Amino acid sequence: MSSDLIRVENLTVGFGGKSLMKDVGFTVAAGEVFVILGGSGCGKSTLLKNMIGLYRPMAGRIFIAGEDIVQATGDGKRAIQRKFGVAYQAGALFGSMNLIDNIGLPLEEYTGLDAAARELTARMKLSLVGLAGFEQRMPAELSGGMQKRAAIARAMALDPAILFLDEPSAGLDPITSAGLDELILRLARNLGITFVVVSHELQSIFTIADRVIMLDKRQQGIVAAGTPADLRDNSPNPWVRQFFNREAP
Amino acid sequence: MLGGRLDAAGVAPLWPEARAALAAQSGRAVVVDAAGVEYCDGAGLAFLVDLLRQERPAEAAVRIVGLAERFDRLLAQFDVEQFRQPLVRPVVDDSLLHRIGLASLELAADLKTQVAFIGEAGRALAAAARSPGRVRWGDALAIAEEAGVNALPIVTLVAFILGVILAYQSAVAMRQFGAEVYVADLIGISMVRELAPLMTAILLAGRSGAAFAAEIGTMRVNEEIDALSTFGFDPVRFLVVTRVLAALAVTPLLAVYADVVSIAGGALVLLSFQVPLATYFNEVFTLVGMSDLFTGLFKCGVFGVVIAGIGCLRGLQTGSGAAAVGISTTRAVVSALVLIVVVDGSFAIVFYHLGL
Numbered sequence: 001m002s003s004d005l006i007r008v009e010n011l012t013v014g015f016g017g018k019s020l021m022k023d024v025g026f027t028v029a030a031g032e033v034f035v036i037l038g039g040s041g042c043g044k045s046t047l048l049k050n051m052i053g054l055y056r057p058m059a060g061r062i063f064i065a066g067e068d069i070v071q072a073t074g075d076g077k078r079a080i081q082r083k084f085g086v087a088y089q090a091g092a093l094f095g096s097m098n099l100i101d102n103i104g105l106p107l108e109e110y111t112g113l114d115a116a117a118r119e120l121t122a123r124m125k126l127s128l129v130g131l132a133g134f135e136q137r138m139p140a141e142l143s144g145g146m147q148k149r150a151a152i153a154r155a156m157a158l159d160p161a162i163l164f165l166d167e168p169s170a171g172l173d174p175i176t177s178a179g180l181d182e183l184i185l186r187l188a189r190n191l192g193i194t195f196v197v198v199s200h201e202l203q204s205i206f207t208i209a210d211r212v213i214m215l216d217k218r219q220q221g222i223v224a225a226g227t228p229a230d231l232r233d234n235s236p237n238p239w240v241r242q243f244f245n246r247e248a249p
Numbered sequence: 250m251l252g253g254r255l256d257a258a259g260v261a262p263l264w265p266e267a268r269a270a271l272a273a274q275s276g277r278a279v280v281v282d283a284a285g286v287e288y289c290d291g292a293g294l295a296f297l298v299d300l301l302r303q304e305r306p307a308e309a310a311v312r313i314v315g316l317a318e319r320f321d322r323l324l325a326q327f328d329v330e331q332f333r334q335p336l337v338r339p340v341v342d343d344s345l346l347h348r349i350g351l352a353s354l355e356l357a358a359d360l361k362t363q364v365a366f367i368g369e370a371g372r373a374l375a376a377a378a379r380s381p382g383r384v385r386w387g388d389a390l391a392i393a394e395e396a397g398v399n400a401l402p403i404v405t406l407v408a409f410i411l412g413v414i415l416a417y418q419s420a421v422a423m424r425q426f427g428a429e430v431y432v433a434d435l436i437g438i439s440m441v442r443e444l445a446p447l448m449t450a451i452l453l454a455g456r457s458g459a460a461f462a463a464e465i466g467t468m469r470v471n472e473e474i475d476a477l478s479t480f481g482f483d484p485v486r487f488l489v490v491t492r493v494l495a496a497l498a499v500t501p502l503l504a505v506y507a508d509v510v511s512i513a514g515g516a517l518v519l520l521s522f523q524v525p526l527a528t529y530f531n532e533v534f535t536l537v538g539m540s541d542l543f544t545g546l547f548k549c550g551v552f553g554v555v556i557a558g559i560g561c562l563r564g565l566q567t568g569s570g571a572a573a574v575g576i577s578t579t580r581a582v583v584s585a586l587v588l589i590v591v592v593d594g595s596f597a598i599v600f601y602h603l604g605l
């Protein structure tokens with residue numbers, strides 16, 4: 001077994017017998033910030049949902065900390081899923097609970113913390129994403145960007161070793177989005193948390209990404225992989241170079 | 250003195266102990282030596298912040314020393330002062346009087362919106378009657394299929410059982426007088442005039458009234474209704490007219506079907522009481538007249554309109570969030586049932602005075 005925390009092998013994903021991505025493989029090392037990039041509709045969210053075990057791939061294997069989430073079922077699968085947190089593209093907060101309870105729910109279920117400790121932990125997560133003061137709000141009473149940030153706070157509730165974020169900064173203003181980048185870096189560098197982030201924001205990719213893969217719809221696979229600077233300067237694919245040069249710092 | 254891994258599993262047992270220890274040392278300065286901490290995640294940080302946030306006199310402050318720099322950097326993100334203030338729960342006046350008052354206000358407001366909605370829906374229906382070409386007949390047809398054709402199995406089941414039970418129970422009683430044959434009259438009249446329309450209406454409320462509310466409610470939550478209005482579409486014309494027309498069309502048809510099925514169910518029972526089929530149906534057809542059938546069907550049409558209308562109204566009134574859709578659906582079914590009873594009762598009085 002290698003030291004890769006996440007290892008994707010010969011993965012084919014799609015819907016209804018039609019593949020979106022064929023024979024894709026990559027690895028993510030522990031403590032790395034790994035960014036998935038690609039045009040709208042190319043299947044980034046679908047890839048992510050396969051990696052977290054929500055969809056079953058058409059072929060291939062996905063190892064998370066050495067265990068294959070594709071083959072796992074029932075309790076085995078839930079045990080793997082406990083290792084990571086996910087912030088979905090559309091937020092997916094529990095609409096019938098306020099923010100504190102959204103974050104407190106997994107804490108209550110999976111930790112031995114008492115109510116006061118859970119409340120403080122949840123408040124601190126919310127303050128990390130700039131939502132101090134909104135603890136008692138219901139998700140429906142928040143703006144789209146605030147829901148997004150609350151979803152990230154919820155994904156961090158159990159301090160998982162891996163965080164999957166689907167377009168965390170989409171719809172956020174540049175300052176909030178830069179704050180989020182800083183948070184990701186702080187957590188990765190100081191706690192060794194591994195991030196798998198779907199993102200389009202070049203600025204943010206150059207700030208946070210250790211490595212990037214770029215997916216393409218027509219080629220149904222990875223067209224480029226490497227560090228952002230590497231792709232900008234040395235990619236054999238002129239289209240990739242152009243993409244990274246567009247507004248690169 | 251702190252050491253080891255400060256994660257959720259590590260701090261959970263430590264936390265109450267530490268709080269108690271701090272409380273015991275309330276007059277003295279406390280220095281927490283965190284040099285031994287190997288790991289400190291969000292739960293660990295919460296633990297440290299909790300120690301720091303305790304309200305204590307200045308000379309008895311809590312200090313944390315020796316925390317590794319990478320954890321200290323994470324701890325520095327938090328403003329301890331901010332977490333001293335307890336979360337203020339919004340105060341609600343929970344007294345009985347207050348709640349009665351609120352409920353009455355709500356009821357009054359609800360009646361007002363219902364009247365306004367009847368007006369709006371009526372206007373939209375009138376517009377539809379004037380220019381039928383503008384009605385979205387494709388949608389209406391699909392809704393009619395869902396609310397009507399797809400309801401056939403459940404209507405069959407309930408109508409059949411109802412016919413069988415009614416026939417059996419009355420036949421047992423009538424047999425004492427040797428009057429089994431009159432069970433046919435009883436089933437015919439009560440089914441055609443009253444029970445089949447009522448049963449159809451209740452099933453429609455449970456199936457389609459709820460579905461309309463959930464569907465339109467989800468559209469409201471997803472801002473689809475807003476999108477419709479900003480395109481200049483009238484949501485009532487777009488969503489309500491089709492549903493009301495569909496329900497108006499299918500409810501009487503379902504009721505006729507329920508009449509047939511339940512009377513057939515009764516026939517089977519009476520067969521076992523040695524009443525021949527020919528006698529039974531002869532009895533039914535001579536006694537149950539066209540006026541019985543038409544009063545039943547007319548009622549059904551009104552039920553259909555009321556159920557679809559209230560379902561749509563509850564859907565349009567949906568608040569925000571997934572829970573709101575559930576509330577709307579419940580309210581749609583309850584309101585529909587109440588209205589069915591009210592309408593049925595009113596018809597009984599009107600028909601009586603008209604001598605129908």
Ligand SMILES: Nc1ncnc2c1ncn2[C@@H]1O[C@H](COP(=O)(O)OP(=O)(O)OP(=O)(O)O)[C@@H](O)[C@H]1O
Pocket residue numbers: 015020038039040041042043044045046047089
């Ligand atoms: N549940 C589904 N059933 C069928 N097809 C789907 C489903 N979800 C997504 N798709 C299709 O799969 C493709 C990829 O969708 P996906 O959501 O993964 O895109 P994406 O790369 O995340 O795009 P974006 O950047 O816009 O979020 C799209 O063409 C979409 O139509």
Ligand SMILES: [Mg+2]
Pocket residue numbers: 044045046089166
């Ligand atoms: Mg997506």
